[in-house]
Amino acid sequence: MAINPAHIPLPTGAAKRFHYWENPTPAEIGATSAEFLQLLPGPTHIYIAGKNPRRARAIVTLSHGNEPSGLQAIFEVLKRQIAPLVDIHCFIPSVDAAKQAPGFIYRTLPHHRDFNRCFKPPFDSDEQGLLALELLQSLQAIAPECLIDIHNTSGSSPPFGVTSFMDDRHNALVTLFTHRTIVTDLQLGSLMEISESFLPTVTIECGGALDTESANVAFEGLQRYITLDNVLSGGYSDLLLEFFHNPMRMELQEGSDIAFGDHCLFEGGVTLLPDVENHNFGTVDASCQLGFVSGELAAVLSAKDAQGNERIGDYFEVRDGALFPACLLKLFMVTNNPEIARKDCLFYFVADDLPTS
Ligand SMILES: [Zn+2]
Known part of the structure; x- marks a missing residue:
């Protein structure tokens, strides 16, 4: 409004x-x-x-x-x-x-x-x-x-x-x-x-x-x-x-937590790699590990489209406990501050096949 x-x-x-x-x-x-x-x-x-x-x-x-x-x-x-x-x-x-x-x-x-x-x-x-x-x-x-x-x-x-x-x-x-x-x-x-x-x-x-x-x-x-x-x-x-255009927000699900480190730091949460902020405005593909997820992806993280539909599984996947993009993505406003990640979001992203001009 x-x-x-x-x-x-x-x-x-x-x-x-x-x-x-x-x-x-x-x-x-x-x-x-x-x-x-x-x-x-x-x-x-x-x-x-x-x-x-x-x-x-x-x-x-x-x-x-x-x-x-x-x-x-x-x-x-x-x-x-x-x-x-x-x-x-x-x-x-x-x-x-x-x-x-x-x-x-x-x-x-x-x-x-x-x-x-x-x-x-x-x-x-x-x-x-x-x-x-x-x-x-x-x-x-x-x-x-x-x-x-x-x-x-x-x-x-x-x-x-x-x-x-x-x-x-x-x-x-x-x-x-x-x-x-x-x-x-x-x-x-x-x-x-x-x-x-x-x-x-x-x-x-x-x-x-x-x-x-x-x-x-x-x-x-x-x-x-x-x-x-x-x-x-x-x-x-x-x-x-x-x-x-219209980036989505990667957010923590209610009750899950976040940390930054180079190995999985806890159950029921996400650990992002310490250098994940280096991906700001860069393209990441399905081979680029972003961190670790313990538990079900959709129970830990959320990414909703403009209509409010949950889309986390379309854009991210967990392989052997490691978090990867599921397709080409551009990330921005990646925070390295757990407090901001909890209260606001972890980062914004768009699929990299969207028109860029
Ligand atoms: Zn500000």
């Missing part, structure tokens, strides 16, 4: 959850992005005045506290005093999670919902929902031309964009950063799902949180996003564009 924030009433007496910071100067933001983070008092809305104040674009980043590249890019833009062409509004929600020592480790605070699953009703069930609602209503008031939501993957990965819509505007936004796009109509309550009813919105995954190249991808893309006159019609990548 598409969400139109205009139809969502703000709870009466709601506190302003985002702190507002207007035109931070280089002297005010600390010497490093880690110091910059410590200077943010909580969820923060940073406004940077542009040359043309009649136009605005928006950025959300640090929805997940363990994904630093977007914040690092904003820090660089402020430090280098890169002048935006239009007004820029940066929303930085999960500051408190990111600040937990040693910094940029926690996706969310303990017992909090994943912020990027909170963009669907009901909004008033907890703090995270109310913060998501306030963000939507701020965007509605600002009426930006477009919105980018900057993330990192937890495992090592090349950069890619994610969009719910295949059109020139969404493509143009992604190509500011990367030539790879995942097109999905999965409805998880993520921010980019507001796009249809509201404004062009894409998710940018800049690469792994620990990959050294990710901060550059975020900064160079963000620099284009804030300085180009038109970001909604151009193709800004010189590379041939690649599209991956």
